[in-house]
Amino acid sequence: MATPMLSKEPSAILFNTEKLEEMKDDNEKWVLDSSVDHKGNVPVRATTGAWKAALFIIAIEFGERLSFFGLSANLMIYLTKYLHEDLKTAATTVNYWTGVTTMLPLVGGFIADAYLGRFSTILFSAFIYIGGLGLLILSQLAPSLKPCTISPCHGGSLRLHKIIFFLGLYLISIASGGHRPSLESFGADQFDDDHPKERKKKMSYFNWWNFGLCSGLLLGVTVIVYIQDNISFWVSYVVLTVVTVIALAIFLFGRPFYRHRVPKGSTLTPMIRVLVAALKKRHLPHPSNTGELYEVSNSVNSEKRRLSHTNQFMFLNKASIIEHRSNQAGGFEAEKHMNPWRLATVTQVEELKLIMNMIPIWLATIPFGISVAQISTFFLKQCAVMDRRLTGNFEVPPASVYALGAIGMIICVSLYDRILVPLFRRLTGNERGISILQRIGVGIVFSGIAMVTAAIVEAKRLRIAHEEQSKVVSMSVFWLAPQFVILGFGDGFSLVGLQEYFYDQVPDSMRSLGIGFYLSVIGASNFLSSLLITVVDHLTEKAGAGGSWFAKDLNKSRLDKFFWLLAAMDAVNVVVYVLVARRYSYKSVQHKVGVANSPDGDEDDPKV
Template sequence: MALVGFVDWRGNAIRKEVHGGVRAAWFLYVLTVVTNVVIIPNLLNLVTYLHGTMHMGVSASATTTTNFFGATSGFAMIAAFLSDSYITRFRTMLLFGPFMFLGYGLLALQAYLPSLRPPACNIEAELNSCEVVHGWNATLLYTALYMTAFGDGFIRVCLPSLGADQFDHEDPSESRQQSSFFNWYTFGISFGGFVGLILIVWLENYKGWDIGLGVCAILILLGLLIVAAGFPFYRNQVPQGSPLTRILQVLVVALRNRNLELSEKLEEAEDSRTGTGTGFVQVPPQRKSLKFLDKACIHHGKDGDWSVCNATKVEETKIVLRVLPLFFSSMIAYVSNTIVFTLTVQQGGMTNTSLGKIHVSPATLFIIPITFQLIMLAVYDQFIVPFLRKRTGYVGGIAHLQRIAIGFASMILAAVIAAVVEKKRKEAVVQMSLFWLAPLVLPAWRGRRDVVHRAPGVLQQRGATGHEVDRHGVVLV
């Protein structure tokens, strides 16, 4: 059976028995693990590199790390627009993912060649005499960082969406597999982070940053080659053109028709994409909100996309407007979350990091919440979800929005704990133990997982005309 709106790598209609499913998802699981072996430890250890090797101040190191993370998210928005509008998600990853490999390669080269970085010195003991990275070396550093962020953003946004495309949400069996995919996708992120926080942090701190960053570049290249090998099995969603243009058309036409009377049945314009004729459509009862946009469907003699819109465009615009509160609330909640991660590494550098005779790197502390998450995800997917599914009726056990709400609460808790711990650290007579930070990173990591990695479940695009409504009346794109 062929699925409408999806094609294979050659542009032909796909077949369920050949394309998609768990077999295609396995290639994406491998890329998820490999990329997070690299991304998570370097994101958490970047403050240490910038401060200890590039001799930036503590504040400048934290700011650069935060800007790096913000740039990654900004590039992810560009990637989402391109992959949904013009090129498929698989091609987007193959075209722009190599920038991440090149970025880590440049960072490794700079860490290897003494002429490309400041002279070595102990910045804690010789604070005023250490040379801060500047000039051409600083340009090379920022170029490498933002090339890495560019590639990371494009891979990050396309990977979960491409994985969700491999399962038909209208097929009950594949719908359960899609929900399970997001659980195991998150498991792959945690497992990759667990391995990276042990292996990569150890290499960077004890064997040299050049070796650690070089291994990262090789791993990224390996992951891209593996995901490219699965191209015969992927289901690729056909791009529908720029959604921003369609939304703008609806808003402009509705504004022009604001003084016209809206009848119960709306006259729908001819759809240029399908060639269907003009007709009348009844607006479904659950979509009675934002009725002023329905005026964009009023046909008053003029044809054209900027004069009259069909009901599909209007409903798409309503869907986007309905999810804006989630978008803005996620932005507000995530501000403190990013600060908690950089603050934790800074705090850890000023605490007692000894565990007996073992020296624990501050970035390695995040193994605690990742280990907890690995265990909980396996238990959750295999036992808790089937139990909740029978009682709630949701394929995923509970609604995605409920999980995101738990994530928001965890972020708030993490910020409160961070403030309390920092106050105690400043007042302590002797160095406090690094492990006092564990209660901070646990809710912070939990909140990040629930908000970031459950958002695709809410916002997963179903195509131009396909959308569903959950039990709370929230339209899922």
């Protein structure tokens, strides 16, 4: 709604000034962003939301990530040691499972936004998660289901164990599909975009969300992995189940403080209507001015934030052309009865444009995701064949080296939030410090540097392996520290940036699905990583010179060449990403008083 026009009469000026002050006071007392409290009432700002609610949500994320990485960090080792899969098959299995786990949030996010609501989706997902952990415990304890530690195994026993094990594993995938997009967006919902102080706090939320995430990851790949390697897998699964139950209890304890978004039905239907309306009116000329386009009155739809008109995807603007103007009185009622399959509002058109505008960014971040996928597959296999002695008798579990990446990300987000953001705010005048897309771009550069580092270190490890003719080389595992830490820094920029980007730039009604879009980058990257491994394996084996880059014995593989290939892909991708990002236009929102664009830019300044 535009700023109210003030009459020249002194009494009218006084009345409107008082009215604005009253609106300002209401905005300080109440949260007027269409959210509700746990009783369905308008939330009181002082007692709900912001950090007092977000901390409970970060706590359950800490527990869930501890459980997830406690399972996934050692999965590569488990598949090769207990299920006796070769290197290529195990890497493909891990990539497929990770891919499914990170693609399902598209479904979970849609259900949360449209039907169940975020709180209920998180609750149901937590119970499914606990059920999956129960099956993993069963697969380790039931005598007929236990994994075999010798090769070859009895086929029937191994097959039955695999069925129960992977059933539990994929139940956890389903749970994560509802849990992750709903939880992260639910946490961000606790901050009001239209309140200046809360909006600034929200910019820090994603950094501290990832701080909690990495803290859970850190314990998962150290404490839980140590239990798996030195005690047993079933004990670790029991510990993870207890942690998940405690995290759920903490989450429920914070219920009185939460702000909820009421689901409004399918978020895809309005977009389909825009396409249908634009096709029906495809023969109409493009409107000469925005006055010819339809936007619903604030009195009819006061809860929904309106978006500013843009000139991108001009064809879609035809969906908002008013063909027949009605002069009848009671205009608001007339607006309500307009055919939604023939006429769409400017905001509905712009929401579809937002999704279409994201596709190039989504595609341009896939190579970054492929690089990240190596940390849970080939990086860990490198750890397993290197000297992991920390002291005379203590040996670091291979999966625990993953902690170096988490440490790198924790350091990165802490420095970024506390030092770089205040510094860049002074230098650029941007409320975020640097734009979201600039942050993502920095992370992509770090991932390329990490792959170059990994290639150099692996070439050195192979030389030592060739000289020593030993399966486990004398080279210290801490030679891998740089590639883990650098990739952790890349995650601190790109992964956090992607989370914020897909939450902030999607339509307000699709924010769980927005986090699903972010996770789908990682999911698609894992699938493509598996495909790339298969293609490279086939081509290098067929070439004959030196054989496949992915031999059963890691010391006879050529992972260094594969890492150089990824580094080259990242280098090309940096150029592509910059070109795509410079053409991007950020979401421009009309607020209740005046117009305020995204702090990253406006429609007239599309540069990254």
